[in-house]
Amino acid sequence: MPYTDRRIDLDGRRVAFVDEGPRDGPPLVLLHGAGFDHAELTWRLTVAALRDRHRVIVPDLPGYGDSEAIDGAQDLPGLSQWVPRFLDALGLDRVDLGGVSMGGGMTLWVAIHAPDRVRRIVPVCPYGVMAQAPHHRLAWAAVRAGILPLAYRVAAASPRAARFGLSLSYGDPSRVSCKAVAELRITARQQSQRRSFDAFLGHEMDATSLKSDLRPDLNRITAPTFLIAGRHDRLVPARHVKAARERIADCRFLQLPTGHWPMRERPDLFHPALRRFLR
Incomplete structure (x- = not known):
């Protein structure tokens, strides 16, 4: 059975999702990131950890x-x-509502612009809290030069390259599992055709800045917020997440000893912290 075993039609497009756990109480909706990602890759362990007490939709x-x-x-x-x-x-x-990276930025955006739809939010290493990407001009030049299609092909073809790519999202590369490498290679083959991340960056990045800088609007968030950062995150450095905390009225902050993917790198730390906040 595929991981996302439910389907709906939304705006004339197919949407696949997971919906597990008891139906009483508020649902928890979790959003994955961009690039080499999808629901199972980021949130499979979290669904397994929380579905005994929470309805989890991914x-x-x-x-x-x-x-x-x-x-x-x-x-x-x-x-x-x-x-x-x-x-x-x-x-x-x-x-x-929670999300990581791009999904974390989406979580913040919804809390700002549709506050009546969220009770609590959990942005993890979220996009949208900094004006530029790390090494922005170099990253922009690489995107313009077509590095992403090449990265998809190389990661799909080479386990070693896939492992190296994953290690950039981990604080401790030794924690990259063989299963995660295999999953990323499958996703790389899919994205080499779909190019969803390319479309996102095409809209969000120019030579000098990132389009969606949510910092001026973070003070509009009224939902209780749990911001989570990775101490060794190379994509959204923890200092930006920590600074965002000061702009949100009701906000807790946790920095974990991880990279950009704490729910996969250290589920033993991430899931108990998430449980405590939701409880």
């Missing part, structure tokens, strides 16, 4: 996994506006 975001891409701009606002429509399609009014 979609493949548009253009990832078994979900079809949306029409229009696949930038942060465009993808974030998809979230309330997904909740409507499931008949959900208010939810606990």
